[in-house]
Amino acid sequence: MDLQGKTILTGVKPTGTLHIGNYVGAIRPAIELGHHVSQTGRHIMFVADYHAINAIKDAVLLKRLRKEIACVYLACGLDPNQSIFYMQSDVPELFEMTTILMAYTPKGFMNKAHAYKAAVDKNHIKGEPADSGINMGLYTYPVLMASDILSYDTDLVPVGKDQIQHVEIAADIAGSINALYQKEVLKIPSYFVQEASQTLPGIDGQKMSKSYNNVIPLFGTDAEIKKAVMSIKTDCQDINAPKNPEEILLYHIIRGIAPDTVVQEVKEGLEKGGMGYGTIKKMLLASILQEVSEKREKYNNYMAHFDDVQDMLNEGAKKARAIARPVLERTKDAVFAR
Ligand code: ADP
Ligand code: TRP
Secondary structure, three states: OOOOOOEEEEEEOOOOOOEHHHHHHHHHHHHHHHHHHOOOOEEEEEEOHHHHOOOOOOHHHHHHHHHHHHHHHHHOOOOOOOEEEEEHHHOOHHHHHHHHHHOOOOHHHHHHOHHHHHHHHHHHHOOOOOOOOOOHHHHOHHHHHHHHHHOOOOOEEEEOHHHHHHHHHHHHHHHHHHHHHOOOOOOOOEEEEOOOOOOOEOOOOOEOOHHHOOOOEOOOOHHHHHHHHHOOOOOOOOOOOOOOHHHOHHHHHHHHHOOHHHHHHHHHHHHHOOOOHHHHHHHHHHHHHHHHHHHHHHHHHHHHOHHHHHHHHHHHHHHHHHHHHHHHHHHHHHHHOO
């Protein structure tokens, strides 16, 4: 895909402490993209804290999660001089834009949005009224997300499959506003699914997810990471039996995170037989620590000096507002014929 000169935007919801699945599937690719795109275009990356309050009402917890996410991205190499990096709640233009977009969003779009439908389905299973526990923030989630996207004349939004529908809704809203006023008031965004992103299994073999309690924490202590790695589920085949690596959970995890040479060694060891699961776990642990140790040190440093991070976020918000303001004014010009 030609990313020359494009504006690419990614939002990250601070809803949980991050694990190595998030790292290989979302954080690393987003940062690499930032390095690539910022040469010719614009890379925007923000913490979607207003999206998070739909789910998290514990203010102290949310404070910690917002902080953690910002520090994780910086520690993993996001460069605030190359990428525009900010907290969503520091850009008030987004909320004016959200109010405008609301007026052009058919209610039916919201009824069909995945996050809302999933919440309704859960209520149905529990035998509760359809809208029980569902707030308007969750219901209108895609409108705020459309505002996130449309406020910067975004060309492309890299997404996981679950977010495609949201970008399509943003494109539809922009399309109907443009059609109504017969000019390009808002830029129509596209999504792209990043091919490289892979799903890392957790220590029990299901998808690694904070909801399944099966994670290897990204920036846990050595002891926490070791405990998780040593708990990876294994079978009781004879150590000397030749095995198909594809059928071995440990192999799938090591393939997601370890360098190619280690992956190859484990593959051959399993195929030939004779390489025990304990040995492979030690190799996996060493690979994870090699990948994360330096970043973890940076992370702890950022967490301990959050004032510096706050300064970076403030700078980022200023840059974001400078882009969002003219887009908002252009939109107000159109809808009020100013
Ligand atoms: P979780 O499943 O832990 O709740 P989220 O749904 O918040 O994680 O996902 C945040 C980001 O991390 C998404 O972009 C998602 O695609 C990515 N991600 C989450 N789990 C994995 C995994 N096991 N492997 C690869 N990527 C993942
Ligand atoms: N909805 C996204 C998620 O759950 C987070 C998000 C909010 C986002 N606004 C966005 C992603 C704008 C891309 C673009 O992961």
